[in-house]
Amino acid sequence: MFEILFWASALIMAYSFAGYPVLIGMLSSIRPRPVKKGSFTPPVTVIVIAKDEEKNIGAKIENLLGMDYPPRKMKIIVASDASVDRTEDIVRSFSERGVALFRADESKGKPAILNMLIPEIDDEFVVLSDARQKWNKESLRMMMSNFTDPDVGAVSGELVIENEDEGTFTEGVAFYWRYEKYLRKCEAAYDSTCGTTGAIYAIRRELFGKIPEDTLLDDFVIPMNVVKRGKRVVFEESAVAFDHPADSSRHEMWRKIRTLSGNYQAYVRFPWLFLPWKNRVVFQFVSHKALRLAVPFLMLALFFANACLLDRDIYAVFFGMQVVFYLLALLSVRLKTRLLSPIKAFVFLNVIAFIALPVYLSGRQKVTWK
Structure with missing residues (x-):
């Protein structure tokens, strides 16, 4: 039994992190679905959600x-989630330049604000962003160029982590984002990517459906609803949002816990995601998203099963390899070297995925900002 558990855990993890990237890369090359791009600058509304962002909002608007x-074709709405600092005053100072302020009287969270705002927008296309990240100048034009293809319902940009310090946890997270970029490019080339980058994505307004107000991961739920309605979610790598690392590894950890708690929430709330007759990208979803959350539990199963098989030399070798791997992960926290950053990223993110489950089950993770 332990031998079956060992090999099943090892093979599923190998497929999730190595087999699937190779497979989706091959499929995107063998059966590509190129987006029919064209020059396209329709009227568009950009919504920036902000909560106490006085340090960032001015630079974001600029x-x-x-x-x-074309300036006349772009509206900017900053939606303040009951900010109590100078955020709203700063936004008002841009009113003569066409920037509008939407204010929630009480903190409701991003999903509630989107539910209120988007149905009232007249423009056919809506672009969503946060206050912290800055975009490259071509981002809006490049995202819109994908919408000349009538099959495209949403477009995700790319998130780039800037100024990462060597040897920090955030360096490993940047490595993770490069890996994610490859998967999203391949998935979009084959059909659709599973989710978008919350810092920069666009959607056809008519495809937006109201989401539960306690949704933790709107940039997954909204695009998957687009897929459910028969449209594609594609990846535009020329549209880039630049972010800076979290102030500390603790801050980065809670960012990721929130994201992964949102994944657990979505999987429980929307079982249709696992049904092939309702989710045409179920292969990408299970391989890329669902199995990823299973990995920390598979790691524990692998370690436990391996420990029960030490009477056989080959399994003793495997166990030694596991011990060395985890020791290197611990060592990487102290050693300032890029060589160990992939190991650090792998262990760090899977520890967080493990923690995220009890956090989600406890209901501690709230949709409003702290």
Whole structure:
């Protein structure tokens, strides 16, 4: 029994992190679905959700106003989730430049604000962003170029982590994002990617459906609803949002716990995601998303099963390899070297995925900002 558990755990993990990337890369090359791009600059509304962002919101608005896009075709709405600092005053100072302020009287969270705002927008296309990240100048134009293809319902940009410090946890997270970029490119080339980057994504307004107000991961739920309605979610690597690392590894950890708690929430709340006759990208979803959350539990199963098989030399070798791997992960916290960053990222993110389950089950993770 332990031998079966060992090999089943090892093979599923190997498929999730190595087999699937190879397979989706091959499929995207053998059966590609190129997006029919064209020059396209329709009227668009950009929504920035902000909560006490006085340090970032001015620079964010200036960044958006500097987009390579016809100014008369771009509206900017900053939605303040009952900010108590100077965020709203700063937004009002841009009113003569066409920037509008939407204010929630009480903190409701991002999903509730989107549910209120998006149905009232007249423009056919809506672009969503956060206050912290800045975009490259071509982002808006490049995202819109994908919508000349009528099959495209949403477009995700790319998130780039800037100024990562060597040897920090955030360096490993940047490595993770490069890995994610490859998967999203291949998935979009084959059909659709599973989710978007919350810092920069666009959607056809008519495809937006109201989401539960306690949704933790709107940038997964909204695009998957687009897929459910028969449209594609594609990846535009020329549209880039630049982010900076979290102030500390603890801050980064809670960011990821929130994201992964949102995954657990979505999987429980929307069982249709696992049904092939309702989710045409179920192969990508299970391989990329669902199995990823199972990995920390498979790691424990692998270690436990291996420990029960030490009477056989080959399994003793495997156990030694596991011990060395985890020791290197611990060592990487102290050693400032890029060589160990992939190991650090792998263990760090899977520890967080493990923690995220009890956090989700406890109901401690709230949709509103702290």
